[in-house]
Amino acid sequence: MGFGELRRKWTEGMALKITGPLLALLAKFFSGASVRWVDCHPDTCQRIYFANHTSHLDALVIWASLPPEVRGLTRPVAAKDYWTAGRIREYLARHVFNAILIDRTEIKVHQSPVDVMIREMGDKYSLIVFPEGGRSPTGEVREFKSGLYYLAKKRPELEAVPVYIDNMNRILPRGEVLPVPLLSRVIFGPPIWLEKGEPKEDFLQRAREAVLRLKEL
Amino acid sequence: MVAGAAAPPGGPFPDKRENSEHPTNPRNGTKTVTDPRTLILVLGVLVVLGIATAVAHLLRRRPETGLNPALLETFWLRIRAWWLLLSIVAATFLIHRVVTIAVFGLISFWALREFITLTPTRPGDHRALFWVFFVATPVQFVLVGLGFDWFTKLATLIWFVTFIPVYAFLLIPVRIALADDPKRFLERTAKIQAGLLICVYCFSYAPALLNLPVEKVSAGAASARERLLFFFVLMVQLSDVLQYAWAQLPWKHVLAPTISPTRTLEGLVGGVLSTSLVGASLCWATPFPFWMAGLMSGVVALMSFAGGITMSAVKRDRGVKDYGTLVEGHGGVLDRIDSLCFAAPVFFHLSYAWLASRPEFQVQISKGFSWLPPYWGM
Numbered sequence A: 001m002g003f004g005e006l007r008r009k010w011t012e013g014m015a016l017k018i019t020g021p022l023l024a025l026l027a028k029f030f031s032g033a034s035v036r037w038v039d040c041h042p043d044t045c046q047r048i049y050f051a052n053h054t055s056h057l058d059a060l061v062i063w064a065s066l067p068p069e070v071r072g073l074t075r076p077v078a079a080k081d082y083w084t085a086g087r088i089r090e091y092l093a094r095h096v097f098n099a100i101l102i103d104r105t106e107i108k109v110h111q112s113p114v115d116v117m118i119r120e121m122g123d124k125y126s127l128i129v130f131p132e133g134g135r136s137p138t139g140e141v142r143e144f145k146s147g148l149y150y151l152a153k154k155r156p157e158l159e160a161v162p163v164y165i166d167n168m169n170r171i172l173p174r175g176e177v178l179p180v181p182l183l184s185r186v187i188f189g190p191p192i193w194l195e196k197g198e199p200k201e202d203f204l205q206r207a208r209e210a211v212l213r214l215k216e217l
Numbered sequence B: 001m002v003a004g005a006a007a008p009p010g011g012p013f014p015d016k017r018e019n020s021e022h023p024t025n026p027r028n029g030t031k032t033v034t035d036p037r038t039l040i041l042v043l044g045v046l047v048v049l050g051i052a053t054a055v056a057h058l059l060r061r062r063p064e065t066g067l068n069p070a071l072l073e074t075f076w077l078r079i080r081a082w083w084l085l086l087s088i089v090a091a092t093f094l095i096h097r098v099v100t101i102a103v104f105g106l107i108s109f110w111a112l113r114e115f116i117t118l119t120p121t122r123p124g125d126h127r128a129l130f131w132v133f134f135v136a137t138p139v140q141f142v143l144v145g146l147g148f149d150w151f152t153k154l155a156t157l158i159w160f161v162t163f164i165p166v167y168a169f170l171l172i173p174v175r176i177a178l179a180d181d182p183k184r185f186l187e188r189t190a191k192i193q194a195g196l197l198i199c200v201y202c203f204s205y206a207p208a209l210l211n212l213p214v215e216k217v218s219a220g221a222a223s224a225r226e227r228l229l230f231f232f233v234l235m236v237q238l239s240d241v242l243q244y245a246w247a248q249l250p251w252k253h254v255l256a257p258t259i260s261p262t263r264t265l266e267g268l269v270g271g272v273l274s275t276s277l278v279g280a281s282l283c284w285a286t287p288f289p290f291w292m293a294g295l296m297s298g299v300v301a302l303m304s305f306a307g308g309i310t311m312s313a314v315k316r317d318r319g320v321k322d323y324g325t326l327v328e329g330h331g332g333v334l335d336r337i338d339s340l341c342f343a344a345p346v347f348f349h350l351s352y353a354w355l356a357s358r359p360e361f362q363v364q365i366s367k368g369f370s371w372l373p374p375y376w377g378m
Helices: A003-031 A057-065 A087-096 A113-121 A147-154 A200-215 B036-061 B069-095 B097-118 B123-146 B154-178 B185-211 B224-246 B265-281 B290-318 B333-356 B359-368
Strands: A034-037 A047-051 A074-079 A100-102 A126-129 A159-166 A185-188 B254-256 B260-264
Touching: A003 A057, A003 A087, A047 A057, A047 A147, A047 A200, A057 A074, A057 A126, A057 A159, A057 A185, A074 A113, A100 A113, A113 A126, A113 A147, A126 A147, A147 A200, A159 A200, B036 B069, B036 B224, B069 B097, B069 B224, B097 B123, B097 B185, B097 B224, B097 B290, B097 B333, B123 B154, B123 B185, B154 B185, B185 B224, B185 B333, B224 B260, B224 B265, B224 B290, B224 B333, B254 B260, B254 B265, B254 B290, B260 B265, B260 B290, B265 B290, B290 B333
Parallel strands: A034 A185, A047 A126, A047 A159, A074 A100, A074 A126
Antiparallel strands: A159 A185
C-alpha cells in the first residue's frame, strides 16, 4: 500500500468517524433544530428529499437531522462554485457529506445536472435537492424548477420526501459568514410520487404545496 | 469613621489574603456541604418533591379519581422540570462554583435563543445579534465568575452592573445602524435590548448571589452562599406553585384576562403571603433574621408574578403558548425561568443593601473608604 493510498484511507476514516458526527453535532447545536417526521419514517431506502432553500446551512442541517445510518447513504446536491471555494468547504463537501457537486456555470447538453444526479446516486444513495434552484432571499418558497420532475420521471419508483426548513434564513442569511444560534425546525413530510402521465407543471405545483403544507404543522 | 482613628494595617485597602482560608472564598474552590443547614434544606426539598412525585404518579395511574387530566399532566411536567432544576443546582453545588455559574450561563444563552427566535428581526440585525450571543452573554457570566466580594473587587462589581445596561445597550443600536436598514429601527433595537436585559442581565443576578459574602453574617458559614442561591431558587419556584394553588379558589378576580386567564388577585395575594410565611420559617437557612427572610420571600413572590405576567404578555403578542413551542415536547427554558429573571436582580440588590447595613460590613467600609460616609456602599 503506497503513501497516497494510506493518506486517502486515513482522510476517509477521519471524515466518517470523527468529522462527520462532530459536524452533525455542531450543526444541531447552532441550528437548534427540532426534527419532526410527519407520516414518514427515517429509512435507508433510496429517496429524494426535496426542501425549501434559504441558507447555505440548509443542506448541512437536513443531512445532520437524519439518523447516522441514513446520513451515510444520503448525498446533498450542492453548487460546485460555493462548495469548492476554499479547502475546508471542499473537504467537507467531498469527504464528509459526500456531496454531488453541480456546475451551475457550465451546463452541458449530454452532462445535464439530472443525469449527473441519477448516475451518482446509483442504486444505493438518497439525494437532498433544493428544487428552487437557489436560495430564496425573503424566506418564502419560490416556484420549483423542473429538475425535480425529470428526476422523478427517470426514477419513478423513488419516494420523494418533502422537507420544510423553518427559520434558517435568520440563522445564516445571504451574504453572512457567521451564524447566529437561533432555533429552527426541520419537518419531514409524507412522500409523494410522480403519477403516470402527470404534466410537469402539475407535479411541480403539487411538490411545492407538499413543502408548504408542512409549514403549517 | 471616627476622626483620628488609627489607619488600618496594610493601607486603605484591606488585605486580600484576609479571607484566603475561608471555605467559601471564591478563589478557594473547595466546596463543603457539611453544614447541617444546607443538608437539611436540600434533603427537605428532596423529601417534599419525592412525595409530590409519588402523589402525581398515583393520580396518573388512577383516572377514576375524576381530576382534570390536563391539569394533572401540567403538574407532572412541572415536577419533572423541578427534578431537573434541583439536580442541576445540587450537582453544580457539589463540584465547583464555576460549574454553577457556567450552567446558569448556558440556561441564559438558551433562553435568549428562544426569545430572539420568537422576535421578528431583519437581516440587518444579524451582526448585532452575533455580538449579543457570542460577546455580551459570555462576558456577563465571566464577570460573575471573576467574583466581586463586597468592596475588595468593586471594579468587577461595577463592570458586572454596567456592562450590559451601558455598553451593550448603547452598542446594539450602533451596530444595527451601521447595517444601513432603517425600517422599524427603534422597534428592532428595543426587542434585542429587552431580550438581552431580561434573559442575560437580569438572570445573571441569580448566580451573582454566590459572590455575596453572606458567610460573615450567617450562622453556619460553610456553603452559606450556595444556600442563599438555593433558598432564592426555591422561593421562586414555591411562589409559582402557591400562586397557582391560591388561584384555584372559588372567587376569582382575574387581573389581565387577555394576557393570562389563570392569574388572579387572590392568587397573587395568597401567593405572596404564603411564600412569606414559608420563607420566614426557613430563616435558619438564610443570613436574614425571621422578619427579613419573610419580607424577602414576599418580594420574591411579587417579582415572580411580575415576571410571569410580563413574559406572558410577550407570548400572547407573538401568538404562542410557550416559548418552547418550537421544540416540541419540551416546555421552553424561558417559560421556566421568566419569574427567576425578574426576581433575581431585586433579591440580589436587597440582600446587598441589607448586608451593607450590617455592622460587620460597616467596619470594612470605613476601612476601605475612610473618606466616605458609612452608607456609601448602598
